[in-house]
Amino acid sequence: MLRRIVAFFGHAPALWLLYRETIPTPLRRPNAIAVLLTLSAMAAAYALAPGGSPGMATLVAWIVGHVAWGAFLAIRLPEA
Numbered sequence: 001m002l003r004r005i006v007a008f009f010g011h012a013p014a015l016w017l018l019y020r021e022t023i024p025t026p027l028r029r030p031n032a033i034a035v036l037l038t039l040s041a042m043a044a045a046y047a048l049a050p051g052g053s054p055g056m057a058t059l060v061a062w063i064v065g066h067v068a069w070g071a072f073l074a075i076r077l078p079e080a
Contacts, residue, residue, distance in 0.1 A: 008074040024078055034072070038065030 006014045012023045012031070023031050041061040049057035 003080060004074040004077055007077050008070040011070060011073060019080070027073065027076060030072065031069070034065065034069040038062065038069070041065055
């Protein structure tokens, strides 16, 4: 259970630091897709944000992407 919480909040870097394990092979492609989608959402949020708040819009897009991938990873992470 703790491993899944670590995966949720810290993703691959935290799994590596605490458990010395990489993202499992079946989750590597979804991880790459999540990175690309999050970066795209951040760019779109920055470009389309109302005047004076592109930084906040970008931060919100990153938080949404981070939480979405964290939930996906924690649910799909195979047992150790």
